[in-house]
Amino acid sequence: MYESVSRSRTLSDWLSSLPIALVLLLVIVLESSSMLHSRLLAIGSELWPGYHELRVPAQAPACQPDLNIDHELAELLANQQADIDDELSLFDEEPADPVVLRASLERSLAECQRRHAEYASRESQVTDGLQYYATFEEGVAAIGDLGLNATRYILMTLLLVAAASANLLRDHIALRGIRTVRDLQVSSLAQMAGNALLLASALAYRSMQDASGIVPDFQQYWIQWGWIIGFTVLTLISLLQCLRRPSGLVPGGSMGHALLCIPLYSWMALISGVFFILIGHLSAMTIYLGKMLDLSGLFINVGLYVWIGMLLKQTRMASLVFDLFRPWRLPPEMLAFLAIMISALPTAYTGASGIYVIAVGAVIYQELRRAGAQRQLALATTAMSGSMGVILNPCLLIVIIAALNKEVTTRELYGWGLWLFLLSASLFLVVSMVSRRASLVVSPVANAWPETVNTLKKLVPYALVITVMVLWYRWGLNTALDEFSAPVILPAVMLAVVILDQWLRRRERPEQEGHIVKDTELAVRHATGEASTHIGALLMLMALSICLGGVFDRGGAVSMLPEDLSSVWLTMALLVVILMLIGMIMDPYGAVILVTITLTDFAFNNGIDPLHFWMVTLIAFELGYLSPPVALNHLLTRQVVGDDEVDRGAVSGSFWQRYERFALPLLVMAVTLLLTAFVPLLFYA
Structure with a gap:
């Protein structure tokens, strides 16, 4: 069911959520500014015909529109005669025909007057309103340009800050959770060793650059130091985790279980580090991290999608969707199939299977167990809930494939992905029905339909808010919701849904103390704090992969x-x-x-x-x-x-x-x- 967000305001809350919130909001602002700039150009063209030219300040023509042709002709002829009479003249020059000179001057004067007329007409259209509008439009364009130049910095910051949060909370992805003192010691030492190898690689890369005599550009210089500072912090955090022992751990522990508690990214760092040391090229780890920065926009979107999933987790939407089917008392296997089908689209919009499992997995598991599903079936369905949607539009994974491989397009991949989704979903239905342990009896329509309608009414406000937000982007910013715009649009949509959800909860329980603004802030902070650790775990896993x-x-x-x-x-x-x-x-x-x-x-x-x-x-x-x-x-x-x-x-x-x-x-x-x-x-x- 819906997870309460009544977390207290603590310093650790703010430290884990505020930095990531600022980074993600910065990304949304920078990306939205590009959308807004395109829309501003279109609006400017509608308000002021020729706005694309009018927005650029023009210089007045340097020629004289009131030139006296007779006087200018006389001067030209006099100067010409003086040159001919000059004893130092090196060439015998024929005097120019006065008629030809006059015609040339008249043509030049006509062209000059035309240019001045155009300039005067242009200046008459440049009103104060247009100048103010152009200044605002140029400012928005500057923000968008900043976003294009800052994506590498943003990804590096997002990765390192979120990884530090995951380190502090011991929330990196591992095969087994920490339960014993031995688990903690082995896991922390492995993380410290892995982070130290990354730091050593960054230092080796810096030394290699210095030895080559190649002066890195401004961006590359600060990226090098960013890796060095970031991995130093991660190594120190891991050292601190080795020295500090949280309460509640079981004394002792086996080495076999402890090795399973080492985060996957640490295993990858140790394997990669040892390999590159053996071949004498430790700096290669940093070089490969640079390949990740080359695709910074795509990996930043991973962070945005995780945030989207955590915001979704703070609402009752997932629970309400399951409430639609609860009155029908469906067999657990049929409900599992519906969960797989319903999960496909949000999986596609959250970018990858793991993100959706993190966001909604607990709800799926609990609802299936409540419907009578065996624990093994509920766990299988939860694990698969995010699997089938990765081949549907607008999944980020397919965007990355199309970006790296010009032989295929997103349209082709999404088209065939739909057919493969239907195939895998059909197979899941067949297998689950063959292995079912419950009858296929469902509640009568007369009993189930009224409750389903009541739940549909509760979902209507959410659908309206989502529709309004998507249409606002479509008509207001001329940006449709697709695989390229989804990472920017959906966070704004989900923030609106969270606000609506808190407002509806406050209306349903007016007797409870609280305030909608405070509740919304707590929900967003809780979602961002969770997103921070998950982003760190996922991005570090991706980087070391x-x-x-x-x-x-x-x-x-x-x-x-x-x-x-x-x-x-x-x-x-x-x-x-x-x-x-x-x-x-x-x-x-x-x-x-x-x-x-x-x-x-x-x-x-x-x-x-x-x-x-x-x-x-x-x-x-x-x-x-x-x-x-x-x-x-x-x-x-x-x-x-x-x-x-x-x-x-x-x-x-x-x-x-x-x-x-x-x-x-x-x-x-x-x-x-x-x-x-x-x-x-x-x-x-």
Whole structure:
């Protein structure tokens, strides 16, 4: 159900939420200024015809519009005669025809008068209102230009500040939560070692630049120092975590369990750091982080999408959607299928599967359990809730693929993604129905429909606010909601929804003390604080995934692949295995960059169609995120549901009943992957 936001105002609250809120709001302001500038230009053209020219100050023509032609002609003839009579003249010059000179002067005078007339007409149109408007428009344009030049700084700040927040709260993504003293010691030491390797890499890169004699430009100079300062802070935080021991930890602990508590990004940092030290190129880690900054706009959007998800979590929208189906008393398996279908679109709009699981996973799990679903089915559905929507419009992952690979377009990927979504959803329905343990009896329409209508009425205000906000951007700023504008528009939409939600809650419970402004501020602060740690965990995982990709790149993994397998079927089989393994150990964004660098040429040269290849890649990644040993979506499910709840899974019954949370997603996505990979080959191989 709806999570209370009655957190007290503490210094730690502000420290974890305010910096990230300022950075994210700055991004929205900078991006919105570009939209506003385009709209201002269009409005200016409507108010003042020729505004694009009028907005630029003009200089008066330097020529004389009242020139006396007779006087000027006489002077020209006199000067000409003087030159001819000059004894120092080097050439014999024929005197110019006075008629020709007069005609030339008349043409020049006419042209001069025309230019002055145009200038006077132009100046008559430049009113004070136009000048004020142009000054405002130029100011908005300057803000947009600042945004274009500052994205690398913004991403680096977002990454390092959010990572520090995740470090302080010990909220990085790991295979197991910290429970014992040994867990804390091993996890903190590993984080400190990983952060220290990143710091050493930044210092090595700085030394390499100094030794080369190349003077970095202003931006590169401050980015280098930003990495050095940021990784120094992260290393010191990890050292502090080693020295401080929170209460409530169980004494002792096994080393095997403790190793599972090391954050995934730390493992990647240790592997990458050791590898690059062995090949004598420690600065390569910083070089690969620079590749992340090259795509700064896309990774900033990840932070915005996480914030969107956390804002959504602070409202009752998800619970109200489930309330639509509660009166029908659907079998748990049918409700699980509906949860998967309903989750697809918000998954696409929140950018990636993990973000949606973090935002709404707890609600999905609780609602399924309330409907009578077995714990294993509820966990499986929660983990899969964010999987199928990643191939739908306007998912950010597909935007990144299209940006890095000119062979495919977002339109093509989204088009085929819809069909693959319908395929995987159908398979989920079939498998869940075959394995169901409840009857398919539902409540009569006469009993269920009135309650559903009442819930629909509660959802109407939310729908109206969302519609108004989207239409305001569409008509006010001439910006439609699509894969490119969604990261900027949706935070504003969700902030409006949070305000509405708090207002509705205050109307429903007027007897409670409080104020809508205070409640809204608490909700936004709570959402931003949660977003801060999740952004830090996700972005650090993505950054180190790129570094780990560099290990595969520099380690010559691609060279191990044969250049020509002479069989498109064998090529596809090999790609399926490799892509699934990559999906098991890397986050989607870093994995896309790695695949672009290493596997695309191999696939295309062996006859795999680019569009087909990338659809297989997306499905293979989703299968990987649901597959051990890492199973990122299951880790995030554990994070939002709780270790104790997950560990109380079925310990008796058939194999399927005991391991359904893994078996159901794996079966559905594995069959989807096999069909996606090999059926199209029948038509073009």
